[in-house]
Amino acid sequence: MKIGCHVSIAGGIDNSIIRAEKLGCNTMQIFSKNAATWREKILDEEEVKRFKRNLKNSSIDINSVFVHTSYLINLASPSDELYHKSINSFIEEMKRADILLSKPYLIVHPGAHMGAGEEYGIQRIIKALNYILKKSADLDLKTMILLENTAGSGTHLAYTFEQLKRMVEGVKDRKRIGICFDTCHAYAAGYNLSNKEGLEQTLGEIDRHLGLEGLKVIHINDSKYPLGSRKDRHMHIGKGYIGLNGFKELVNNKYLKDLPFILETPKFGERDDWENIDLVKSLVLNE
């Protein structure tokens, strides 16, 4: 199976590969800058070379490395200033993903309407995505954008697959848009992934609205809060409300089992990632 986790880029982006490999990952996710600031990171040429060399020499699948955007980006923002700042920052994120990876993927939470209303927010996101895709095509960037489903906390959109479908349908250049499926977010938004029936129902809904072939990666996280709580708090696998049985169904599901699974579970020490990775691997049934 393809299993990995979100790893830190502290001390240089090239260090992320070493961290991931130590943990036994064959897929991974990074931020390409400090995710809590607007400041853009200029990638140092030597750092990029080391990153690529480390990746090539590692056990990580070079086509299964994912970049997650900064949390400050809000493509639904009703403030023109923040909206344009978000769009510009997103394009910088795409450029970095393109420099780092031969098959670049960029994961984003579509946006929060901040009280302006869901319909307004969805239209705002569609407009931003169309602009970004046009601009990035002009720049010859090959990065694929992956829209992530959210827990729907606050005014965050994309907490239903129907909303995600609306966003995707609004986009003109659809071949560079895909989906990142986060299990904690889906559960908190009301999709019951704790048992087989619930998982099948959820996948049916994804298929109906988006097509399962649009799924490119799964964020495998348990949920600290109950079904439909709309709270985005990740938990260790099996220690939250989804529970081990739900994850056993997930990792063995015929539509999902070959996709990359990325953990974004709490980290107090390296041990936490090890334990979660080993646990997920142990859930896979051998045919």
Ligand SMILES: [Zn+2]
């Ligand atoms: Zn995310």
Ligand SMILES: [Zn+2]
């Ligand atoms: Zn996630």
